[in-house]
């Protein structure tokens with residue numbers, strides 16, 4: 706028979722290691738999500754930096770036309786392996802409205818490392834006007850904000866199909882298997898070779914969907930690796946202390962058995 710503390714410890718370990726997707730069903734439609742084996746899932750989860758950099762390229766060249774990333778600053782890109790000089794060049798490509806200056810006027814200037822990502826639209830109204838009345842949500846936290854997390858985003862990007870017969874489609878909408886109600890205002894975004902990856906990876910539809918999803922998982926939780934390594938250290942400490950306490954308990958109770 707196993708001792709009680711040991712059983713407790715096994716339950717504890719189970720809770721830590723079971724992937725989130727075990728508990729989370731697609732909160733959105735009845736179709737099962739496409740399940741991917743993400744390197745950032747699980748107790749020892751880590752981001753694949755090369756994939757994050759490719760995902761950043763997809764965001765910059767495709768998604769940023771309509772979606773902002775307002776919780777991420779250019780400086781945060783250090784976390785996916787860019788040097789300060791590279792980040793200065795990236796930030797310098799954007800203009801930001803700042804001010805007021807000493808004359809009380811607003812002015813534009815190049816973005817700096819400390820600025821948050823510059824969004825595509827000046828305000829929500831303009832965003833809706835440009836998108837058939839729909840609002841393209843900020844993507845910084847989208848992986849956390851949707852049931853199914855990364856698997857949902859990946860499935861959504863792969864979920865475009867022709868409208869089934871007899872489906873009452875609204876004007877300017879697209880059919881997507883994984884979107885609630887199956888009609889989405891976002892046109893299909895990904896196709897083979899829509900970007901060219903700097904590291905020579907072939908830009909297939911699936912590769913692009915996987916890389917942008919990984920990048921968005923990072924924007925939703927840039928601290929993930931630190932949190933997980935702290936978790937592992939804590940577990941290790943708990944194992945040690947359990948073993949020590951068991952030893953002490955045996956010693957103290959030895960004469961009373």
Ligand code: HEC
Pocket residue numbers: 763764767768769770771772836839840841842847851858861888889890891892894895917
């Ligand atoms: C042409 C503009 C446009 C581009 C480019 C675009 N989107 Fe969208 N996106 C939208 C709009 C509009 C919506 C809101 C859809 C709706 O409400 O029906 C949306 C919604 C979304 C959603 C939220 C879905 C949900 O469950 O609410 C995600 C995730 C998303 N887009 C990801 C992306 C990614 C990733 C890219 C780049 C590969 C991208 N989008 C590029 C316009 C765009």
